[in-house]
Each structure stands twice: as structure tokens, then as C-alpha cells.
Amino acid sequence: MSDARNQARAVLEGPDIHRALTRIAHEILERTKGAQSVVLLGIPTRGATLARRIAERIAQFEGVKVPVGAIDITMYRDDLRMRPARPLGRTELPAEGVDGRTVVLVDDVLYSGRTVRAALDALNDVGRPRAVQLATLVDRGHRELPIRADYVGKNLPTSKTEKVKVFLEETDGRDAVVLIREDAARDTQHSGDSKEDAR
Amino acid sequence: MKSHLISAGDLSRDDALLILDTAEELARVSERSIKKLPTLRGRTVVNLFFEDSTRTRISFEAAAKRLSADVINFSAKGSSVSKGESLKDTALTLEAMGADAVVIRHPASGAPHRLATWVRGSVVNAGDGTHEHPTQALLDAFSMRRRLGRLEGLKVAVVGDVLHSRVARSNVLLLHTLGAEVTLVAPPTLLPVSVETWPCQVSYDLDAVLPKSDVVMMLRVQLERMNAAYFPSAREYSRRYGLDRDRFARLHDDAIVMHPGPMNRGMEISAEVADSRRSTVTEQVANGVTVRMAVLYLLLGGSEPAIGGAE
Numbered sequence: 421m422s423d424a425r426n427q428a429r430a431v432l433e434g435p436d437i438h439r440a441l442t443r444i445a446h447e448i449l450e451r452t453k454g455a456q457s458v459v460l461l462g463i464p465t466r467g468a469t470l471a472r473r474i475a476e477r478i479a480q481f482e483g484v485k486v487p488v489g490a491i492d493i494t495m496y497r498d499d500l501r502m503r504p505a506r507p508l509g510r511t512e513l514p515a516e517g518v519d520g521r522t523v524v525l526v527d528d529v530l531y532s533g534r535t536v537r538a539a540l541d542a543l544n545d546v547g548r549p550r551a552v553q554l555a556t557l558v559d560r561g562h563r564e565l566p567i568r569a570d571y572v573g574k575n576l577p578t579s580k581t582e583k584v585k586v587f588l589e590e591t592d593g594r595d596a597v598v599l600i601r602e603d604a605a606r607d608t609q610h611s612g613d614s615k616e617d618a619r
Numbered sequence: 620m621k622s623h624l625i626s627a628g629d630l631s632r633d634d635a636l637l638i639l640d641t642a643e644e645l646a647r648v649s650e651r652s653i654k655k656l657p658t659l660r661g662r663t664v665v666n667l668f669f670e671d672s673t674r675t676r677i678s679f680e681a682a683a684k685r686l687s688a689d690v691i692n693f694s695a696k697g698s699s700v701s702k703g704e705s706l707k708d709t710a711l712t713l714e715a716m717g718a719d720a721v722v723i724r725h726p727a728s729g730a731p732h733r734l735a736t737w738v739r740g741s742v743v744n745a746g747d748g749t750h751e752h753p754t755q756a757l758l759d760a761f762s763m764r765r766r767l768g769r770l771e772g773l774k775v776a777v778v779g780d781v782l783h784s785r786v787a788r789s790n791v792l793l794l795h796t797l798g799a800e801v802t803l804v805a806p807p808t809l810l811p812v813s814v815e816t817w818p819c820q821v822s823y824d825l826d827a828v829l830p831k832s833d834v835v836m837m838l839r840v841q842l843e844r845m846n847a848a849y850f851p852s853a854r855e856y857s858r859r860y861g862l863d864r865d866r867f868a869r870l871h872d873d874a875i876v877m878h879p880g881p882m883n884r885g886m887e888i889s890a891e892v893a894d895s896r897r898s899t900v901t902e903q904v905a906n907g908v909t910v911r912m913a914v915l916y917l918l919l920g921g922s923e924p925a926i927g928g929a930e
Binding site: 492495500509511546 | 637640641644645647651653655656657658686916917918919920921922923924925
């Protein structure tokens with residue numbers, strides 16, 4: 421790979437991600453007064469991993485066992501007709517359900533806000549939470565819908581021509597958030613996070 | 620670009636696994652109180668049935684409705700127009716209605732294939748003559764995988780009227796693609812002429828095959844398609860090829876019994892076996908909806924189909 425195309429830059433390394441998730445866990449505990457009746461729902465694939473990590477930290481800090489699950493949003497996307505049908509992710513709701521609880525949606529990157537809108541629709545079909553909040557590891561701006569995160573790991577100013585890719589130990593063998601410039605982005609598209617490509 | 624599901628043989632291993640995995644996720648939707656997804660909003664699915672069917676038609680209808688598609692049921696039974704013409708006329712009508720998918724059941728083998736050349740939408744074969752019934756094979760494979768946890772290396776016996784069975788042909792093709800080993804068991808008169816070219820084993824002796832099988836799929840004896848004497852008497856058929864209590868006892872403990880329905884109780888399967896816990900007959904019906912949802916989603920859910928042969 422030539423230097424001109426090799427413009428991927430790690431903006432968060434393992435310890436940074438670790439600290440960001442620790443802070444988010446503390447903030448959730450603070451904002452929800454001890455995370456009673458909180459349910460963490462991650463958006464597959466990496467949001468689901470992040471939700472599990474946050475739940476582990478909450479359990480560690482205050483001994484509260486927060487129900488964790490995943491909610492797949494593929495069937496609720498607004499851009500389904502723009503690309504071939506995609507494989508579905510896994511939806512796993514905790515046995516307690518979401519009715520009357522505070523659901524914290526967890527995603528890796530917040531960008532246009534369309535994924536979160538789809539998640540709100542999906543959530544509507546599985547129950548009626550008392551409140552819904554949003555946690556994201558990276559907020560890269562460029563919102564296209566009136567959506568805002570309640571818990572943010574890192575605000576990352578980006579250009580629309582850049583891509584943000586999140587790597588997590590559980591799925592990718594390492595922890596990192598990488599910012600990729602457009603010309604380099606083209607090369608990594610195939611291996612990249614499909615959720616990013618879709619935007 | 621358009622794509623159809625006409626033969627189970629059109630599906631690559633990856634296509635077939637994508638359908639089964641998608642169905643696995645969709646099965647969870649059937650468990651919740653709101654069993655509807657907005658995915659196919661604004662798409663039209665036409666059920667075009669030239670032949671009697673309860674479960675397949677209802678199953679496709681439920682699948683399309685759960686994905687929010689508009690469903691038009693077109694029952695062409697009783698049409699007096701000659702077959703070829705009426706099919707083409709019907710196709711033109713469907714074109715005018717803007718059908719995104721046509722689900723067709725027809726007594727003539729090859730009708731869906733023909734239809735596919737006349738309409739713009741995707742054609743899904745819901746059973747054509749004695750040719751194929753691919754979504755039945757998919758739901759059978761799905762049911763096997765859910766019960767037994769795998770398909771690779773499974774030993775599947777398909778027993779009975781193979782000659783008239785579109786289910787058998789589709790199952791042989793699909794299960795072969797997915798790595799299972801199929802043995803067809805039938806009297807020689809109920810096997811098609813070219814059966815030696817199919818990717819499977821053939822046996823005339825049910826008792827020899829049973830103890831080695833993980834899955835026993837009983838086929839319906841299709842009396843309505845039989846215009847000649849294929850076996851001496853129903854009683855003799857039942858004694859040699861029917862699954863009764865004694866034969867059932869010879870299956871190994873984890874083996875399952877399947878039947879695509881409708882069953883002739885007392886003929887190819889005894890009531891006791893059909894209602895046992897190791898029979899998947901009712902599961903197959905429930906799984907049918909999920910698998911058909913997966914097929915419709917993968918054909919219609921995106922800008923272009925994710926499965927099947929392009930045409």
C-alpha cells in the first residue's frame with residue numbers, strides 16, 4: 421500500500437476506549453440513580469459488544485446486574501431499497517422485557533442518526549419503555565435527524581469523506597477507533613463495518 | 620436485474636445458508652406480541668394458485684403480511700381458458716397490477732419457469748406439477764437444523780411416492796447442496812425413470828434404511844395423481860412402506876419424523892407416529908412462515924435480490 425493511500429489514523433486506542441466506557445458506565449449510574457430498571461440494548465454487532473462491556477462495569481462498580489440485550493435494526497432501515505437485501509443481525513431481548521424500563525441504546529458510531537431512528541422504531545415493536553436514552557462510543561457529527569446522544573465516549577470532528585471504523589477485541593481481535601481518509605477508505609470497504617458503508 | 624426461486628437447485632450453498640440464517644432471526648419475530656415488520660411496505664405480492672392448497676397459500680400470505688407487503692390472492696381454479704393462454708393472460712394482468720413478486724402454484728411442471736419470462740417481478744415457485752417445491756425443501760432443512768443442530772452429514776430417508784413428489788426432488792437437491800446424505804425409499808414403480816442421476820441413494824427396503832437414518836421424511840401417497848396401478852393395494856403399500864409403531868421403534872433415539880402434509884393417516888404414517896414428540900409435522904407449518912418470510916425479504920427487501928439465479 422502506498423503512503424498516499426495509507427491514511428488510516430487511530431484516534432482511540434485500547435486504554436482510551438476502556439476509560440470512555442468506564443465513564444459512560446458511571447454516567448449511566450449517576451443519571452439513572454443507580455441503574456435500577458435500566459436495560460442496555462446494543463445495536464449489532466459492535467453496539468451489542470459495547471452494551472455487554474458497560475453492563476460488566478456497572479456490575480463491578482455498584483453490584484447492580486443490569487439486563488443486557490441486542491436489537492437488530494436491519495428490517496427497519498430507511499435505505500433498504502438502496503442496496504441488496506442484507507443479512508440480519510441478532511435480536512436478543514432480556515427476559516425482563518423493556519416495558520416500563522429505561523432503555524439505553526448502545527451503538528459504536530453516531531453519524532446521520534438514521535440507525536438510531538430505526539432502532540426507535542424497532543423498540544416500538546417489542547414494547548413500551550418508560551424512557552429511551554442513547555450511548556455511543558464515538559459521535560462523529562453530521563446528523564440528518566433530530567437525534568442526540570445522552571452518553572458519548574468521544575466527540576470526533578470528521579469530514580463526510582472520512583470513515584470511522586471501530587475495532588473491538590471480541591470481534592476484531594483488538595480495541596481501536598480508526599479514522600480513514602476517503603482514498604484509503606475505498607480499499608478497506610470490503611472488510612469494513614457494513615453499517616458505516618451503508619451511510 | 621431480477622431473480623426468482625424456481626428450483627432448489629438454483630440455490631448455492633451460501634444462498635441456502637443465508638435463507639436459513641435469516642429465517643432463524645425472523646423466528647424470534649414470531650415469538651413476540653407484534654409479529655410485524657415494516658420491511659416490505661409498499662410492495663405487492665401476488666399469490667397465484669392454480670391448484671388446491673391450504674398450508675402453502677396461507678403460509679405465503681402470512682409471511683408477506685408479516686413483512687407489511689400488500690397481498691393479492693388470485694385463485695385461478697376453474698378457469699376454462701386453455702392452460703398456456705390463460706397463464707400468459709394472467710401474467711399480463713399481474714404486470715398491470717405492478718406485482719413485485721408472484722408466488723405461483725400450478726399443476727403443470729415448468730409453469731413458474733414460463734411465467735418468469737413474462738413478468739418483471741420475482742417469481743417464487745410454490746409447487747409446479749411433479750417438478751419442484753423449493754420453499755418446502757427450505758422449511759424442511761430449517762426444521763431439521765433446528766431439531767438436530769446441523770445438516771452436514773445428516774442421513775435423511777425420503778420415503779414413499781417419489782415419482783409424483785415435487786417435495787422429494789426439491790429436498791434431494793437442497794439437502795445435497797447443504798451436505799446431507801439422502802436415501803430415497805420407494806417401490807420401483809414410484810421412482811422416476813432418471814432417479815439414478817439424482818445426487819442421492821435409492822433403496823426399496825425401508826426396514827434396512829430406518830436404523831441408519833437421522834431423519835425420516837414420509838411423503839404423501841398422491842392418490843389424485845395416480846391414474847395407474849402403482850402398487851397392488853393400499854394395505855400392501857402401508858405394510859411395506861408405511862411408518863407404524865413397530866418401525867418407529869427401530870429408529871435411533873434422536874431421529875425425527877417429518878411429513879410435508881397433508882397426511883393420509885393410517886396409510887404412509889400411523890396416527891400414533893404423526894402425533895409423537897419426535898414428529899415435526901406442526902413445527903414444519905410454523906417454520907414455513909418464517910422461511911417464506913426470509914425468502915421474500917431476500918428477494919424483495921433490497922435494491923436487488925440477495926439470492927437465487929439471475930435471469
